[in-house]
Amino acid sequence: MDDLSLVLRKSYRTIWISDIHLGSYGCKAEHLLNFLENIKCNKIYLVGDIIDGWRLKKKWYWPQAHNDVVQKLLKIAKKGTKVIFIPGNHDEAARKYIGINFGDIKIQDEADHSTLDGKRLWVIHGDQFDGIMQHARWLAHIGDKGYSTLIRINNLINKIRNIFNLPYWSLSKYIKLKVKKAVSFVTAFETVMVKEAKRRGYDGIVCGHIHKAELKEIDGVLYANDGDWVESLTALAENHDGRLEILDYSKNLEFSYFKTHQKKTLIKTS
Numbered sequence: 001m002d003d004l005s006l007v008l009r010k011s012y013r014t015i016w017i018s019d020i021h022l023g024s025y026g027c028k029a030e031h032l033l034n035f036l037e038n039i040k041c042n043k044i045y046l047v048g049d050i051i052d053g054w055r056l057k058k059k060w061y062w063p064q065a066h067n068d069v070v071q072k073l074l075k076i077a078k079k080g081t082k083v084i085f086i087p088g089n090h091d092e093a094a095r096k097y098i099g100i101n102f103g104d105i106k107i108q109d110e111a112d113h114s115t116l117d118g119k120r121l122w123v124i125h126g127d128q129f130d131g132i133m134q135h136a137r138w139l140a141h142i143g144d145k146g147y148s149t150l151i152r153i154n155n156l157i158n159k160i161r162n163i164f165n166l167p168y169w170s171l172s173k174y175i176k177l178k179v180k181k182a183v184s185f186v187t188a189f190e191t192v193m194v195k196e197a198k199r200r201g202y203d204g205i206v207c208g209h210i211h212k213a214e215l216k217e218i219d220g221v222l223y224a225n226d227g228d229w230v231e232s233l234t235a236l237a238e239n240h241d242g243r244l245e246i247l248d249y250s251k252n253l254e255f256s257y258f259k260t261h262q263k264k265t266l267i268k269t270s
Contacts, residue, residue, distance in 0.1 A: 011040045013116060015236035015247075017123065018047035018208025020068045020154075021090065024055040025152065026230040027066035035235070036072050037248050044081055045111060046073070047208040047226060048088020048125025053088075077104035077248035084108055088209060090124035112207070117242030119222065122202040126209035129192045154231060168250050170231040186212055194218045206236060213246045 204222025213227030227234030
């Protein structure tokens with residue numbers, strides 16, 4: 001039994017993944033690949049920003065691990081898992097191909113998902129309801145540049161932490177929890193998404209875009225965000241009884257760290 005199976009159950013009805021940002025330096029493709037190899041599910045939603053077209057336009061970066069993730073997803077779809085790709089703002093070029101299949105992966109603008117326990121969920125990336133994205137795209141690009149710098153700093157911090165045998169830690173996640181403006185933006189985004197889902201008659205919303213995994217009820221509507229694979233390393237899952245949960249792969253890294261650290265301690269003391 002591998003470490004991942006100790007942290008995550010292996011079989012799910014549905015998995016939602018977004019904000020992978022393949023083609024960017026911050027993408028944790030190796031971890032995502034390990035995650036995909038250790039789970040089974042009936043359906044996968046790729047909820048936008050799977051490929052970072054903004055980054056690739058500025059500088060081409062496509063290591064083997066990024067190609068392996070694409071090939072893995074195509075293989076999963078070919079073996080019978082239904083895979084639906086809903087483009088986001090970073091891979092918005094794919095919106096030209098709505099309704100077309102990429103291999104066995106279907107491209108859709110949004111999706112209507114029904115859970116096993118009867119909840120009707122609206123699945124969409126979410127950038128369409130981000131005021132900055134819609135009314136000040138230049139500002140969004142400036143913000144993206146700043147975020148990329150933050151991710152580089154985060155990667156450097158974790159390289160140093162790794163040298164000292166410390167577990168993975170997300171600087172950006174910490175900032176989102178502590179900085180008032182970041183918290184205010186996240187809250188505003190959640191409120192807008194829930195209001196729109198309610199207006200459309202849905203029981204809940206599943207989205208991505210803001211890189212903050214969340215599962216809660218707001219004003220009687222379920223709000224679910226599957227997070228990202230740049231900093232948080234999270235996905236959203238529907239169990240076979242219809243229950244939803246956040247899968248946090250970073251906990252697996254912490255588990256592996258403590259297991260390794262414990263072994264080293266035992267070796268030293270023996």
